[in-house]
Amino acid sequence: MITIKEHFNKYHRFLSKLPLFKGILEDDLTNFFRSMQVKQFHKGEMVTFNMDEHSKLYIVYEGLFKLTKIDEKGDEIVLSILDQGGVVSPMHFSPYYDVCAEFIKNTTMFYFTEKAVNDFSTKNHQFSINTIKFLADSVQTLMISAEVLQLKTAKEKVGWYLVHAKINNTFKLPYSKSLIASYLGMKPESFSRALTELKKDGVTLENKKIVLENGDELCKYCDKVSGSNCAFFQTELCIHD
């Protein structure tokens, strides 16, 4: 039997490793984490993050879901895919803005109320800095997404995603193909066809593992920001100068 305290310690260790809480004193964190609440969501569930009820800051402890916008026709765009460590902060949005969370796996989230977050921010400047960093990263990610979604062809989109996965997830596709396709703003059929195109260039998927003939086949799809995490960044093997 695991006690509540043991649970709390486990959660605490998990949270304190997140970028949002980096560089903050143990004691300050412990205090803030006391206000933490837990919520479970089930696979298949769809929740609207509107302001009335969700003016909070959410952190994913485990699970998987996508943040989407759905229009009248039923078409959807995927704003982001969130799993362990992911952060959503509806508290920062307009009271009239809402997004839809579609849960792909059973998901456990921690949340803090707007008041608790703002109070902590007032008392702890490092937390304000981390919040600014988190939001700035979101801005940058959204700008890069806009670029990828609007400017790239189907093949380039998939190539871009694969090189991403190669660099950050060690050659493994983290999600199902259809989920990635929807994230890239394309249909599963087009994703599949793009993969056959890439196969001709020496890029194969073997059970979600990316297999390359020479090793540099995906480099041309790499953007500099995610590229900066690559082992070969700015060496003679890298396309980025």
Next chain:
Amino acid sequence: MITIKEHFNKYHRFLSKLPLFKGILEDDLTNFFRSMQVKQFHKGEMVTFNMDEHSKLYIVYEGLFKLTKIDEKGDEIVLSILDQGGVVSPMHFSPYYDVCAEFIKNTTMFYFTEKAVNDFSTKNHQFSINTIKFLADSVQTLMISAEVLQLKTAKEKVGWYLVHAKINNTFKLPYSKSLIASYLGMKPESFSRALTELKKDGVTLENKKIVLENGDELCKYCDKVSGSNCAFFQTELCIHD
């Protein structure tokens, strides 16, 4: 002859009215504004906001330009259109991320160095709050853009932009049609054709002024966030409940 001091006072008055500096004591602002620097850009100029030189916070005093990303093929996406009061903060981005600023009019910008901004943020919590608000608004705007650009048809995009202009700019198109077209991710030809479609529904443009037959022709294109600034928001005349 206008003295430097008079200039500074004029600039100071302008800056202190911006949301970014709301709720901050006069004295604190005066002190921070001392570190302000001014830079002019010319119509037609193109500048890459890369980190090496532009790790700063920029504020538009007057002029007009667009922030874009351009790919190898020469295709571009417009990330945002900036005029008086607009803020760009390359200092918050990754050192490997760069955007291109294309100046449409001669433009005067103020800027603060990353260090000055961070120091001010440390000393003044309200400025941190305002920075968080600014970035959160950027996130939300980008999410709404993503939705509009990916989900809407050409006609809907133009309708959405017009209803925007109707609510915020009192029935006036703020920029040229081609600029708006590129912001909406479409070609001027498609923009023009979308306008002819809208004309059939009673929406006419007379020298950049939006003229409506009944008055509610654009309501169906309205999103709730910009809709909340409409005079009829949540009355029986509004589609939003």
Next chain:
DNA sequence: AACAATAATTGATCCAGATCAAGAAAAGAA
């Protein structure tokens, strides 16, 4: 007022990716 230069419109054609449909493969469940 006359003349660029730039912006906007209109028509004809094209194409990448969506849609529709059917089957194959993989993942879960019993």
Next chain:
DNA sequence: TTCTTTTCTTGATCTGGATCAATTATTGTT
């Protein structure tokens, strides 16, 4: 294992907006 359900692939067809090309408006300049 077998059966069911979901995911993925492949082929045929369709379509909205892009592209190309030619005028026509508008704006700014001398």
